[in-house]
Amino acid sequence: MTKWVYAFGDGKAEGRSEMRDLLGGKGANLAEMSNLGLPVPPGLTVTTEVCTYYYANGHTYPSDLKAQVDEALAQIGRIAGGTLGDPARPLLLSVRSGARVSMPGMMDTVLNLGLNPDTAEGLAKLTGNPRFAYDSYRRFIQMYSDVVLGVDHALFEEILDEEKDSKGIELDTDLDADDLKHIAGLYKARVEKELGKPFPDDVQEQLWGAIGAVFGSWHSPRANTYRKLNHIPEDWGTAVSVQAMVFGNRGETSATGVAFTRDPATGEKLLYGEFLINAQGEDVVAGIRTPQPISKLVRERQGGKRPSMEEAMPDAYAELKAIGDRLEQHYRDMQDVEFTVQEGKLFMLQTRAGKRTAEAALKAAVDMVGEGLIDKTVAVTRVEPAALNQLLHPTLDPDAPREQITVGLGASPGAATGEVAFTAEEAEKLAADHKDVILVRAETSPEDIHGMHAARGILTARGGMTSHAAVVARGMGRPCVSGAGMLKIDAAKGEMTAGDVVIKRGEILTIDGATGQVFKGRVGLRQPELTGDFGTLMQWADEVRRLKVRTNADTPTDAATARKFGAEGIGLCRTEHMFFDAERIIAVRQMILADTEEGRKEALAKLLPIQRGDFEAIFTEMAGLPVTIRLLDPPLHEFLPHKEEEFEEVAHAAGSSVAKLRARATILHEANPMLGHRGCRLGITYPEIYEMQARAILEAALAVEEKGGAPVQLEIMIPLVGFKAELDALAARIAGVAEAIKADKGKVPAYMIGTMIELPRAALRAGQIAETAQFFSFGTNDLTQTTIGISRDDAGMFLGEYLNKGLIARDPFVSIDVEGVGELVRIAAERGRATRANIKLGICGEHGGDPDSIRFCHDSGLDYVSCSPFRVPVARLAAAQAALEKSRRDV
């Protein structure tokens, strides 16, 4: 015989906390608390297997379920002292859903179940409190009708308001027992009118109606969508917990509340929460009365006048505090509990791990190791890596006043305030005057980079999470809100409009790059504190992770920031970002627009010393750590002039004409630049560009060594390789440059040659490519674009709808598409290693800073991830968690 029902109460239980799959989170923890001897009202849990049975058998129950429920109910009655439906000693019940994980869209709670005209009257007599009895009754009718019978709860508010009007009173509390009894009658009549059948007085019908509603809600549209988005299998099912009611609304010695065992905002060890005297849980939600703090210290800090629970109910408080400590010891984690005090006696209604801010998670984790509650490896799992962003950037002061004008995508975390500039030039000018600037653009392009550098934060109207603005801002650690589609920007006029609000050049704006919110005027900021706890946890993370963490850095400043955050090398140094500097861009354009090899070489000769200087500074900063430098990647037309005066500048520098340059620019135009003449294809057609870069790199490394610096671990990376022949041809060119330097200077630094794996073909042919490549770096941005066939610049038109409709679970540019892109990464890793066992494997796309993607990288056996400097701590922690998770799975 299958056991469908697990009872608990009176210091023991048939279930345990480990039985979460069977009993749901709520049921398992209620059983556990009973086993611990804590004061839990008796109850029963109908298992998730019943839910599965229910759907597999045409919405019917196992034949022996009712008998098992009845038996458990009898036990509940014995403990609580009452019987369901017995007017003399009525047993009242709460009914709640409880899946393995908390899930929106499920039926939540029905309270006071078991009341009908007879038991309400009985309850009135038994408690000597008719007003309590009839208030409970009319609340039950309203709640049950709403969540079980589907009658709009507004109808009941209407009746209540009419009654108060007719009696000329304002507050619910002014209604007496008779009023409430009358209202209960009106409620029932209204239900019958709505549904065409009466509200059930039969308590068994009430109970099975509520249980059925819980199971039915497992397939509510909202629950289905949530499951799909969160990959929760349909066959998990939900459990139902049925529990004897206790009442926080039985007078001034009764109360209800919620508490955390530590402050969920800061992690401070104290009982943090709120309670309401003489109330049921729903009153807290309704917001009619203001709850009071639990502990005295918090009340004093907040300057509150009304007493805390510690002061008003010292005994119950002391017991709650002791229970909180007991639960923390037991669960070895901070708990979030619900409780009720009924006429002075404390009852526990729920416990679960408490949600907390990153700051709190960090402090609690480190503190608990100090307290001996957990060990370091557990502490490492207790902080959400993505949440670290909250700690690394300025954030909005939560108490500061603000006027939100629009919201876009939180594209790069951190908050920033400054004067609005509409062009990169304006931004630079203001920054030169020591003004804080917010750069506002319809969308950014590589030409805006100097303006982005100058700005405190960036706001764009177009583009998604991986638009140019978002990617570059994250790389720079600048807060960024992208794709604020409601924004109308008129740069020429120097103003932007969001709804009715017009903001002109130079006015103040504040953005929150974590939430995507945009505010008019200045909003107070909180600066990040990289406290000792942060460093401690990072160190513990480093002790357990296997993946190395490098950074994507194009400048010495980026490199320095990343090293501060613990980067162990540069995984991607994009040489093209060096090309946009105002001094250099003319020479770059001269090179591109040259139509002869000599013309290009002349321009390249100007660029060589500049690039060499850049590399020298970066190598010096990295002090002997590995540095992967990618040779020129983007299509040349990204660097092209647009304005007449820019063409003139270049024409002057190159001794050519504007007309000729324009003609050449037209030739360079591409229909699909992402799939065009870029990456190593440039190296093949214009070998002199890569030769100049190779020379700059090797000479810079030599110079650093000659000045006594640590030898650079040089990794020269060829982008967009699809064919081994491409890599071979370019590796030979670079070897030629190295030989020339050696012939000239007597020595040349050691270097490795490798390639990006960013085309499906490269992944498939990795075995062959690894004959030449000494390392692979997975460029998963481009690999995602080509594998799925979506351009990240254009995906905004449909990707949002894909996410909304649940066609995909996550934006594949944010978190790696494990099934598609991931398979290619695994294929390439496997084939590359088969050819060259010690080939170095890393990832340098945006995914290198995403915890889920980092887990994938760990599981796939890569050697390192590389991410933007501000994501380095995120990656270190995520890598540690991935290692712990894998070793747990492998046990």
Add this chain to the structure above:
Amino acid sequence: MTKWVYAFGDGKAEGRSEMRDLLGGKGANLAEMSNLGLPVPPGLTVTTEVCTYYYANGHTYPSDLKAQVDEALAQIGRIAGGTLGDPARPLLLSVRSGARVSMPGMMDTVLNLGLNPDTAEGLAKLTGNPRFAYDSYRRFIQMYSDVVLGVDHALFEEILDEEKDSKGIELDTDLDADDLKHIAGLYKARVEKELGKPFPDDVQEQLWGAIGAVFGSWHSPRANTYRKLNHIPEDWGTAVSVQAMVFGNRGETSATGVAFTRDPATGEKLLYGEFLINAQGEDVVAGIRTPQPISKLVRERQGGKRPSMEEAMPDAYAELKAIGDRLEQHYRDMQDVEFTVQEGKLFMLQTRAGKRTAEAALKAAVDMVGEGLIDKTVAVTRVEPAALNQLLHPTLDPDAPREQITVGLGASPGAATGEVAFTAEEAEKLAADHKDVILVRAETSPEDIHGMHAARGILTARGGMTSHAAVVARGMGRPCVSGAGMLKIDAAKGEMTAGDVVIKRGEILTIDGATGQVFKGRVGLRQPELTGDFGTLMQWADEVRRLKVRTNADTPTDAATARKFGAEGIGLCRTEHMFFDAERIIAVRQMILADTEEGRKEALAKLLPIQRGDFEAIFTEMAGLPVTIRLLDPPLHEFLPHKEEEFEEVAHAAGSSVAKLRARATILHEANPMLGHRGCRLGITYPEIYEMQARAILEAALAVEEKGGAPVQLEIMIPLVGFKAELDALAARIAGVAEAIKADKGKVPAYMIGTMIELPRAALRAGQIAETAQFFSFGTNDLTQTTIGISRDDAGMFLGEYLNKGLIARDPFVSIDVEGVGELVRIAAERGRATRANIKLGICGEHGGDPDSIRFCHDSGLDYVSCSPFRVPVARLAAAQAALEKSRRDV
């Protein structure tokens, strides 16, 4: 002991024709002819293994090679009656290279080797013909110096001319023995001056010098490039054949010539070729004297006055004819032979399979089956599928005069002549006046399609083999030359310039879409004749092929053409091509520019009956054969208006404003449209478009059936699927439409749902996608773009250089990239079949008409290929050859 040398002569040989790998093509066939007892001058072949040894051992020979050569030389001397270097009975030799396959860039031939002052004098005495002896000597010096010593042959021409001038004579033949002896001396002096060392008189030095030159030429730059492009392994090596000389220049009873056993242009069975009396082979090449036809019939047809070989040397002719027949019987193929008649005696110097036109290949293959020489399956392999294009399109009359002005890519075969039009509108207008038109554009876009339809041929300045112009032209069967980069087109001015030539609107132009040539004025055309032989061969091909052949057809006309060529269904019907018609485009634009669902539905309602009509006509034409219809694929902005009046038209039709439409058009703009909002992504975001199309398809099929037509084998295809969820969502929408039709009309036609596999992700997830898809059609155009990360519109910037540099062997848009794209096709086929054993697999990209790609499809187990109508016969034949090849490999 390794055998390095294979001797032949006197009716026997150590080698055989099967030993081509070891002896090269030439050596193997010389041995074979000896074995057959044919009159072959004795000789020896140094094997390809010596070449391999030579390169593996620092350009040295095996120690026992010389002894083996000497032994074979002694045998040659015995048979030929002479000794190398013996002035009394000098043996003269020819030395030739011979790899497994004929290969440009290799050293060709040295004749008369073995002459020096002593042997020349000896030869003069022996033959009693001093002029012959010294002419041979000076020829030898010139040839040897040129090909072995690398002395420019122009230097010798100079000396010869000076000598003739000084003697006041014009023709070489007027030089006497003393003159020639003197010239030989001058030649040798000149060589010594050039090289700083004397011309070798030592005959062994001459011989080994020539052998070394052959081996050295295996790694000439030209040979290396050729090998790379043709995937010929370096380690094959070349053989060297050394053969006793016979002389066609020993007087009026001597001659030299070449002959085909059938006419290589027509296939007619007669001895076809040319000969020269009293000449050596080089005289034919030099073109000083005009050779005469071999057979009398040919001479009469050509109206020649001088006697044919049949008339001048009837005995030698009869023997040659008999040998030709014998060789055809032996090799069971048409032969191309070289021969020399020395004083009345015939010698065979070479035989090999003769190159022939498609027409000749076809006739010879069919005739040989009739003659019992070969069977049908061999006949099927005897015609190059790609060459069939010559038979299916008009071609330039080879004898017509012409003035070539430029050359582009031969993008769609066939020749066309007509008046030049620079816009689609002009082209239509001229065509309406019954003029033949050549449409000339910088590049074409979908808006030019009606103009392309109206034109006889298309010429573009930009774009490669898979540019829009090329793809559409092939689809329509219109000749097309694309990417004629030297062309400057000024459409506004109504003229184009190629070099100095200016051609104005309305002037006559001729293009050859097979070769890419462009001619000024009219060039005579030959119309194709689909003779009985063509049908016969196609029928034999159909008997052996396993792959079905379908067509890509968007109109009833295309469908009819394709059926005429033997298409067994439509593999790709692109619904978007129907959208560009002038009547429809306004409604299409109205739909695209609508910013509400209602606006779109209103426009779609106008399109529904039009599409239904289109489908009905196509279904009727296909008479029950399978028809795969792809729902709307291209990004919407392809259909957008560009000109002000077009915007006005749409604004009028939609009751909207031009400004609003322009704003919407801007929103639709994409950075990389190929990776943008297209294919099934449109179906997801605007489901009403696909619903309209599904309704049009199903209602059309119903209408055809109701009119008594054969039930349509309907296959509805969803493009650009990357996720199973996309296909599921759209399949459900289509099922909804089908249900609605069934509810409305009482029945609905059966249909299959399938998907394009054109994204790497789709290929990898094929197992999952096949849970829903009943067929896969590989869209290898897009799959190539995404797998290799190249846009076919932009690849022109670098792909040519990749081909030139040998980085890739073939344009991957022309012939499938077997290693990359091909692996994804195989993965998808395998995973798809694992889920759904009977899933239908086909290919519908441009590759469906490429013989190499078709071989790949056959080997990968696909069910069908689909190609443009004019390629259907090519595909039928290629499919047959693929089947025969595979079964041969599998034996």
